Amino acid sequence: KAGVTQTPRYLIKTRGQQVTLSCSPISGHRSVSWYQQTPGQGLQFLFEYFSETQRNKGNFPGRFSGRQFSNSRSEMNVSTLELGDSALYLCASSWVAGAGGDTFGSGTRLTVV
């Protein structure tokens, strides 16, 4: 069965621009979580969606937002990009987030210049 698909794999943006990343979960999974990974801060939780509702949010500024569609696909958006937003963005899908079986995609590598 297909895994978690994240697009695009790589992205280069300029400061001040905005970006949208996409995540298609494993078929049947209704929970999608997003994480940011940087060398300095490690892996940090951004937010989690279940059945189109954001149920949990990490400690990130309002420039980071997301949504989930009725087919469980999710997007995250970062507006007014800053250099510090350069990171690997990972999404995970599961039946129940955090309960085990969270499957991660290969990530989107965002570089802000």
Place this chain on the structure above:
Amino acid sequence: SQQGEEDPQALSIQEGENATMNCSYKTSINNLQWYRQNSGRGLVHLILIRSNEREKHSGRLRVTLDTSKKSSSLLITASRAADTASYFCATSLLDAGGTSYGKLTFGQGTILTVHP
């Protein structure tokens, strides 16, 4: 901030040796998972251990959990060059009502290098 601390931060061994990584965490958990990451790619799930379990095996992997010390260890036996990767522990938190926050909190990871 990160929930857990992992040690060592880096581990270098020869093929065939065993590798042990440790993870400590700060709050109550309902489960702890170990993941592997190769060269900044996605995370691969290795093994999950629930808070009421003390030890679990999967192939060459052995995980222990000590909830009284809030710590876990991952043992990889008979390591191979292909095991070279970063290893992360991730905990799922419980709130006062006993409901999972629905997120994973990761340690900083251990970089394992296995030399052929």
